[in-house]
Amino acid sequence: MRASLLQIDVNEGESVESRRHRVTSLVRDQAGADLVVLPELWTTGAFAYQSFADEAEPLEGPTHDTMAKAASDAGVWLHAGSIPERGTDGSLYNTSLLFSPSGDLTAAYRKIHRFGFDKGEAVLMGAGQDLVTVRLPETTLGLATCYDLRFPELFRGLVDSGAETLLVPAGWPERRRSHWTLLAQARAVENQAFVLACGTAGTHAGVPQAGHSIVVDPWGEVLAQAGAGEEVLTVEFDPAKAATTREQFPALKDRVLGLDPPRRPE
Ligand SMILES: NC(=O)CCC(=O)C(=O)O
Numbered sequence: 070m071r072a073s074l075l076q077i078d079v080n081e082g083e084s085v086e087s088r089r090h091r092v093t094s095l096v097r098d099q100a101g102a103d104l105v106v107l108p109e110l111w112t113t114g115a116f117a118y119q120s121f122a123d124e125a126e127p128l129e130g131p132t133h134d135t136m137a138k139a140a141s142d143a144g145v146w147l148h149a150g151s152i153p154e155r156g157t158d159g160s161l162y163n164t165s166l167l168f169s170p171s172g173d174l175t176a177a178y179r180k181i182h183r184f185g186f187d188k189g190e191a192v193l194m195g196a197g198q199d200l201v202t203v204r205l206p207e208t209t210l211g212l213a214t215c216y217d218l219r220f221p222e223l224f225r226g227l228v229d230s231g232a233e234t235l236l237v238p239a240g241w242p243e244r245r246r247s248h249w250t251l252l253a254q255a256r257a258v259e260n261q262a263f264v265l266a267c268g269t270a271g272t273h274a275g276v277p278q279a280g281h282s283i284v285v286d287p288w289g290e291v292l293a294q295a296g297a298g299e300e301v302l303t304v305e306f307d308p309a310k311a312a313t314t315r316e317q318f319p320a321l322k323d324r325v326l327g328l329d330p331p332r333r334p335e
Contacts, residue, residue: 078271107150114273115240141172208308233311
């Protein structure tokens, strides 16, 4: 499979409309890839909390429409990153969209772990409830978003649902770049899965972004990593390596199931 991760520079000097236009043409340029991945909340910026409500869109809003067309023009599976979604219940969600090569919306994942503790996304957006996996001809995708990367139980749930390739759009800050690389490798090793993690470049809301989008194989080897600026990171990988790694080093089979989860501290 050939995958292209589009590490987009997200900054307030460019309008949402102009960025959407620019990203659409970048996606179209990826014809020949099998899978294209965009970052988290690339229209607004993941830390631009004050613009979430103004820029929120219904699931099938302007970003959906332009990305559906770009996926079919390029003939690629497109993980279009995430949008600030205005749900039919009126709440906001951080929702990622996956399109088929014919431009159909195949899956939507509402981010489960919201970042910010008692501020920002954590209070402005609702939490997703559902794990999402998608069967492609070559592999089964598992969807997660940014801060989710810190929660291994979510990824284990995706693996239990058949995932072999884990897609993680993000808006990860430079301040914690070492965690980004470490966690991407950890999720790959412990789940014996590919991890394709696509972040943003630039600075928005005063938060410099880490960039350094990364592709890790099921053995934990880094197949490719971007630099700090806007970049198209292209990588070829054999998705069957998840199954062979699991056969040859069958650690997932040694899981002890049914352990009582520790109680959450008061
Ligand atoms: N947008 C996010 O989820 C940021 C996550 C983050 O900064 C971290 O986990 O560290």
